[in-house]
Amino acid sequence: MYYQTYLLMKFDLIYLIIFYFLATSFTPELKNNLYEVDRQIEQKTKYEKDKLKRIEQLKLQLETTADIKAEYNIYSKLFREYETYQYDSAYYYINKMVNLAPSLNDQNKKVESKLLMAYCCLSSGLFLESVEIASSIDTTVFNDEYKIVVYDFYTKFYLDMAQSIGVEPYYSDYLEKSISYNQKIIQKLGNNNPRSKPYIVNIYRCQHRYAEAISSIQDQIQDKNMPNRIQTLNIGGLGYFYLMKGDTTRAIPYLCQAAINDIKSVNKETPALRMLADILYKQGDIERAYNYAKLAMDDAQSFNARQRKIEVGDVLPIIEDTRFDIINNQKNKLLNYAILVTVLCFLILTAALIILKQIQKLRNARKFIEKQNFDLQTINRKLLETNHIKEAYIGNFFSNNSAYIDKIESIYKLVNRKIVSRQFDDLFSMFKNTEIIKERNSLYTSFDQTFLKLFPDFVNQYNLLFNERDRIQWSSGEDLCPELRIFALFRLGVTSNSQIAKFLNYSVNTIHTYKTKAKNRSFINNELFEEEIMKIETIMN
Helix, strand or coil: CHHHHHHHHCCCCHHHHCCCCCCCCCCHHHHHHHHHHHHHHHCHHHHHHHHHHHHHHHHHHHHCCCCHHHHHHHHHHHHHHHHCCCHHHHHHHHHHHHHHHHHHCCHHHHHHHHHHHHHHHHHCCCHHHHHHHHHCCCHHHCCHHHHHHHHHHHHHHHHHHHHHHCCCCHHHHHHHHHHHHHHHHHHHHCCCCHHHHHHHHHHHHHCCCHHHHHHHHHHHHCCCCCCHHHHHHHHHHHHHHHHHCCCHHHHHHHHHHHHHHHHHCCCCCCCHHHHHHHHHHHHCCHHHHHHHHHHHHHHHHHHCCHHHHHHHHHHHHHHHHHHHHHHHHHHHHHHHHHHHHHHHHHHHHHHHHHHHHHHHHHHHHHHHHHHHHHHHHHHHHHHHHHHHHHHHHHHHHHHHHHHHHHHHHHHHHHHHHHHHCCCHHHHHHHHHCCCHHHHHHHHHHHHHHHHHHHCCCHHHHHHCCCCHHHCCCCCCCCCCCHHHHHHHHHHCCCCCHHHHHHHHCCCHHHHHHHHHHHHHHCCCCHHHHHHHHHCCCCCCC
16 A cells, blocks of 8 residues: 555654765766756756646536535545645545545545545644544444554654754654554564665664665565655665765765655655755755755645754755855855956056057057158159150250251341341341241140140049049140130249230230130039149150
8 A cells, every 4th residue: 555655754853963075076967867867857848847737637526516426536636646746635635535525434444534634734733633544433333444544644754853843852753653663563474575765764763773764675676566655755765864874975866856856746845855855965066955955845835744844954054055155165265266367457458558558659650651652752753744844845945946957047148148148128028927826836736735734634634623524625636725724834833814814925815714614614623623733734755
């Protein structure tokens, strides 16, 4: 029966005073066990949702059930769901069973419901209430099978009382009473009966004979047909016995497996996580120990198990204090690191600012040098251009002067002959026919040709300063029109209107008018027009 082994796995508080001198770092296998517990904890919410779905389905069945026996069975199923999940709800449904049992005219149901109620109160730490309920059951009318069930309750009751009291002489007295009821059960079942094994283990436990308890319980774990809940209790019990022997290395895998099974079955009335938390705390894994202890406390509060709250309450504050100290130390270290990093950052920032200032100075110096080089290049280009223009016009000047001197010399000789021959009329006629305008035009043509050699693309570049309709129509080989000639002189550096007027034989107003009309016709701002003219480049030979 379930109750024959249920009492086996309630772990007492004695192990909390044991010091584990063999504490060592965890092996890879133990770490894997703990990682699996962590992984299952992450799935805890999912398992709980599944359980709540099952409970909801049972409640829906209850609403549609009119049969008293079926109603009792659904109450029983709901009680089983809440039995290790939530005491208040478990008690609610077991109370329903107790009230409904008399209507079934089934003596077994009456006894079963009362015993379940006694166990329910005991699991929550209501010792007085549980023993009152159990005492109200008349065992004289029972057969041996039902007496074993009642004795099973008392073995657990006195064991839990011993764990709860924990002081002499009451501790030993309660253990002896628990042993006495275990022996009564064994006497009725027989020493060789497999059902007696859990009670033999309980006796070893009460007598602190953990090596013999381990040997006996290992045989039970091999039974694959054992219900999952009882198997979990046996596994947890084996871990507990190893722990009480001081063998944490062997205890941890069994406690981990028990904790995993409890998580999967949403069992919140369990000591496995609490015991793991204590082991991990002593091994130095404070963070994981805190998480396990905190989860164990949450489960105890959720289930409303008073003795579990007390047990976890003895462990959790110690772990919290240590964790708090570690966190404070970490904060102090972080503060020191932060100060150090801040100082380093300040020094780095200061160095960076100094470097940036030096870089900025270098950039400014580089820009200044680049500007100076650019200005020098511009000046050199202008000087080369000026020299080129001077060379061209000086060459033209000498060529024109030479031709002009030859022409004057020819005229001089002709005049001299006419005077000697006294041919005054011919001389007068010759001077009368001299065309000064023709000579001036010849000068302009010579100027235009020389200029266009220096600035062959001048006209095209000039026209780009105007819209299509406002451009000057000019063909290669033609003389420059007055407007082009004025700005050609300007491009050569003759910027004075009076000088331009004198060269072209125009008035100053005429020159100004030409310039104004050209500027107004252009899409370039009037103030920038002459700058654009000066940007027209010459062809350097």
